[in-house]
Structure formats: C-alpha cells, structure tokens
Amino acid sequence: MAAPLRLISHKLCPYVQRAVIALSEKGVAFERIDIDLANKPDWFLVISPLAKTPVLQVGDTAIFESAVILEYLEETQRKPLHPADPLARAEHRAWIEFGSAVLNDIAGFYAAPDEATFKAKTLQLEQRFARLEARVAASPWFDGESFSLVDAVFGPVFRYFDVFDEIADFGILAGKPILARWRKALAARPSVQSAVSVDYPALLRDFLNRRNSWLSGLQVRAAA
Numbered sequence: 552m553a554a555p556l557r558l559i560s561h562k563l564c565p566y567v568q569r570a571v572i573a574l575s576e577k578g579v580a581f582e583r584i585d586i587d588l589a590n591k592p593d594w595f596l597v598i599s600p601l602a603k604t605p606v607l608q609v610g611d612t613a614i615f616e617s618a619v620i621l622e623y624l625e626e627t628q629r630k631p632l633h634p635a636d637p638l639a640r641a642e643h644r645a646w647i648e649f650g651s652a653v654l655n656d657i658a659g660f661y662a663a664p665d666e667a668t669f670k671a672k673t674l675q676l677e678q679r680f681a682r683l684e685a686r687v688a689a690s691p692w693f694d695g696e697s698f699s700l701v702d703a704v705f706g707p708v709f710r711y712f713d714v715f716d717e718i719a720d721f722g723i724l725a726g727k728p729i730l731a732r733w734r735k736a737l738a739a740r741p742s743v744q745s746a747v748s749v750d751y752p753a754l755l756r757d758f759l760n761r762r763n764s765w766l767s768g769l770q771v772r773a774a775a
C-alpha cells in the first residue's frame with residue numbers, strides 16, 4: 552500500500568497552492584495541515600529544514616521545496632501534468648522558475664516600505680508579465696488543451712490580483728489580453744478554486760494590512 556501523503560500548509564501560501572492544485576488535478580488523496588507561520592510549531596521545525604511551507608510528508612520522509620514536491624508527484628502519480636517531450640518539459644520547468652521569481656516580486660511589491668520602492672516593484676512586475684504575455688500563445692492553458700504544472704503555478708499568482716485590484720488598478724496586468732484570458736480560465740478551474748478556503752481574500756487583506764507597507768496604506772485608504 553502506498554504511504555499516506557500529508558501536506559504541511561499555510562492558508563495563504565502560493566507555493567502550497569501549487570502542490571494542492573497538482574494533487575487535486577491528479578485525484579490524489581492527501582491530508583492538509585495548515586500551520587501558523589508566525590508561530591511555527593516545534594514539530595514543523597523538526598521536519599522542515601528551511602522552516603517553510605509546503606512540506607510533503609510521505610510516510611516518514613519529509614519532502615520540502617514546492618518544485619521538488621511537484622516533480623515527485625509527477626514521478627509517482629498518474630495523470631501527467633508535464634509535457635512528454637523533454638524539451639517542452641524543460642521549458643515548462645523554466646517557466647515554473649519564472650513563476651517563483653514573480654512570487655518574489657509580488658512579495659517585494661506588498662512589502663515595499665515607501666513609494667519609490669513600491670513604484671520600482673510595480674514596474675518590475677509589469678515587465679515580468681509583459682514577458683509572460685509574449686510566451687503564452689495557447690488557449691485555454693499555458694500550452695493549449697492540457698492543464699500543466701505551469702498553470703498550477705500561475706493560478707495562485709493571479710489570485711493575488713483579485714485582492715490587489717480591489718485596492719487600485721496598478722496597471723501591472725493592463726494591456727495584456729492573453730494573460731487576462733488565461734487568468735479568467737485559471738480562476739474558473741475547480742482545482743485552482745479549491746486550493747484555498749473561502750476566507751482567503753479576507754485573510755490576505757488582513758495579512759497585507761499588517762505589513763505596514765506602502766500597499767498597506769493604500770489598502771486602508773481604499774477601504775475608508
């Protein structure tokens with residue numbers, strides 16, 4: 552019998568979400584345990600060498616780093632989410648890395664302490680998405696008819712913008728019709744929707760408020 556899978560998670564973490572989406576697309580049963588990253592449990596620090604979510608526990612083995620978790624699931628579970636062709640697969644892995652770089656930029660955007668840094672991060676994000684717009688040629692998914700791991704990575708990326716858009720239009724995704732279509736398709740995908748709980752927007756708003764960043768100030772003013 553296969554070892555049971557437990558995903559150590561956090562309610563907002565986009566890296567967790569990509570693993571949850573892959574598990575759900577593959578129809579794999581797993582137990583999700585959400586922890587408080589502001590108050591990490593001792594048992595989590597014992598199993599997680601980098602003290603970050605996600606961690607996939609497979610029996611007694613703890614696999615950390617979301618990209619590694621995705622590859623492990625790809626190798627052990629049915630319904631491939633990577634292309635079969637090695638070159639296409641390598642390119643998908645590269646765009647998964649790109650997705651992680653975008654997540655770092657998003658963290659820089661919401662944590663920017665002052666207007667100058669905020670504007671620089673906004674521009675950087677706009678340029679990243681312009682690059683992505685030039686690559687996404689297919690429909691409805693990143694590479695056409697088959698939902699892939701790249702789609703699993705960008706579902707959580709676009710989800711941030713559902714909350715950012717309530718604060719203001721920062722112009723980051725403006726004039727990018729291919730990304731607009733892709734974002735819409737991803738938001739309607741059941742695996743993407745169910746990777747977070749219904750309180751995700753409220754939790755994200757609260758998280759952003761507590762950053763005390765330039766964006767936090769804009770959010771407070773937008774809500775007033």
Ligand SMILES: N[C@@H](CCC(=O)N[C@@H](CS)C(=O)NCC(=O)O)C(=O)O
Pocket residue numbers: 561563564565566567588602603604605615616617618
């Ligand atoms: N490269 C890691 C990034 C994971 C990551 O940054 N997780 C965040 C939450 S989304 C975390 O656990 N942060 C806690 C901390 O840094 O203390 C991956 O792909 O799994």
